[in-house]
């Protein structure tokens with residue numbers, strides 16, 4: 001089985017090898033920052049609230065909504081398509097697919113066998 005980070009790396013490398021076909025943009029989430037106080041984080045998500053931050057094994061805290069905010073920024077930036085290979089528990093990937101579809105970006109979802117799914121339910 002290929003881990004999600006490996007898939008990202010493979011796709012990044014393939015795209016960079018064909019610059020005439022693909023424009024690579026990197027959109028990292030800023031896990032250290034919360035949404036500005038009192039502001040909606042992004043559509044479909046409530047603002048950051050007290051004690052929502054999570055802690056990793058090193059004791060550093062991070063904002064669990066940072067990835068969703070990053071997804072919204074990517075959707076709003078636009079794209080010709082959104083290729084995804086989500087697992088059942090890939091909440092961030094499913095969120096990205098929903099946000100992409102909401103702004104009219106065509107989703108291409110590959111199932112656990114690597115087969116392009118004809119239908120998906122996000």
Ligand SMILES: [Zn+2]
Nearest residue numbers: 034035048063
């Ligand atoms: Zn937060």
